[in-house]
Amino acid sequence: RKEVEQDPGPFNVPEGATVAFNCTYSNSASQSFFWYRQDCRKEPKLLMSVYSSGNEDGRFTAQLNRASQYISLLIRDSKLSDSATYLCVVSPYGQNFVFGPGTRLSVLP
Amino acid sequence: DAGVTQSPTHLIKTRGQQVTLRCSPISGHKSVSWYQQVLGQGPQFIFQYYEKEERGRGNFPDRFSARQFPNYSSELNVNALLLGDSALYLCASSRDREFGAFFGQGTRLTVV
Numbered sequence: 001r002k003e004v005e006q007d008p009g010p011f012n013v014p015e016g017a018t019v020a021f022n023c024t025y026s027n028s029a030s031q032s033f034f035w036y037r038q039d040c041r042k043e044p045k046l047l048m049s050v051y052s053s054g055n056e057d058g059r060f061t062a063q064l065n066r067a068s069q070y071i072s073l074l075i076r077d078s079k080l081s082d083s084a085t086y087l088c089v090v091s092p093y094g095q096n097f098v099f100g101p102g103t104r105l106s107v108l109p
Numbered sequence: 110d111a112g113v114t115q116s117p118t119h120l121i122k123t124r125g126q127q128v129t130l131r132c133s134p135i136s137g138h139k140s141v142s143w144y145q146q147v148l149g150q151g152p153q154f155i156f157q158y159y160e161k162e163e164r165g166r167g168n169f170p171d172r173f174s175a176r177q178f179p180n181y182s183s184e185l186n187v188n189a190l191l192l193g194d195s196a197l198y199l200c201a202s203s204r205d206r207e208f209g210a211f212f213g214q215g216t217r218l219t220v221v
Contacts, residue, residue, distance in 0.1 A: 004151075034209050043199055043212040044152065087151055089209075096142060096165045097201075097210060099151035 001026055004100035006088050012106045017078050021103050023071040023088030030098075032091040033064055035073045037084040038102065044087055047073075078107045111136070113202050113213035121219045122190050130185045130216045134202030140164075141183040142210060143175055144199040152199055158183055190220045 006023045013019050021035075033050035048055065050062040050071055061074040071088055088100040114133045122128050134141050140159045144152035154167040158177035177183045181202075187194055197217050201210035 032209075043214050046209045046211065049209060096154040096157050096167070098154065099144075101149075101151045 002101075003027060003098045004088055004090055006086075006100040007103045009103040010106060011103065012108060013078055014108050015078060015080060017107075018074065018076050019078055019105060020075075021073045021086050021088070021105075023073075023100055025069050025071070025088075025090045025098075027090065027092050027098075028069060029092045030069075030090040033062075033071055034089040034091075034097075035060075035062055035071075036087040036089055036099075038087055039084050044099075047086070075105075078105075080107050080109060083107045113200055113211055115198075115200050115213035115216050117216060118214065119217045119219075121221060123221055124190055124192060126190050126220075127186065127188045128190060128218060130187075130198050130200075130218075131182065132185070132200030132202075132213060133182045134200075135204075135211055138202035138204050138211075139181055140203045140210075141177055141181065142201045142203070143183070143185045144201065145169070146197040146199055146215075148196075155185065187218075192220050194218065195220045 004025050035047040036044040037047045038044040050064045054063045059076045063072045085102040085104045087102045091097045116131045142157040143155040146152040156175040157165040161177045172188045175185045197215045199215045200213045203210040
């Protein structure tokens with residue numbers, strides 16, 4: 001089983017839609033959690049950290065369920081500029097970041 | 110402040126050659142990590158350095174080596190290149206693990 005798994009995608013949604021991405025991780029010692037976005041042939045960029053209490057940044061909401069080892073990202077009112085690959089990242093305490101394979105999102109006009 | 114900078118941006122090498130990739134972290138960041146990203150996959154961890162000491166190593170062969178200098182910049186070396194080493198090599202720096210890591214634009218290595 002891979003350390004971090006994500007929805008296989010791709011997701012094709014119309015502008016204005018709400019889309020949710022799911023991620024599961026296998027290492028229960030994971031302490032830090034993030035969502036990154038990566039545009040085609042560009043470097044990953046930090047989108048947001050994920051906290052146990054859940055957190056929101058504008059149209060983006062991230063949730064963490066430690067008991068289920070599950071992370072989610074919700075994008076509301078999606079824009080064309082949201083088209084990218086979304087990477088789920090976990091980090092066990094004191095260790096490197098482990099990336100999921102990514103889920104590609106295409107927002108269509 | 111400048112972000113993470115990597116050089117070169119693109120590189121073409123032949124099988125069996127050696128390559129050195131360079132990275133300068135964000136000012137004040139003491140941790141540098143290297144990742145390999147093959148098309149269609151997420152980045153795979155290669156090395157992490159903190160305060161010039163290796164803090165972690167991923168599942169890569171001994172052909173891969175790295176080091177960190179007193180100014181916290183870093184080099185990744187790959188010897189005896191194989192076709193399968195063709196990938197985007199990403200460097201990331203971080204101040205504190207809790208705040209995530211910031212990536213350079215990467216070096217796209219093509220081995221022919």
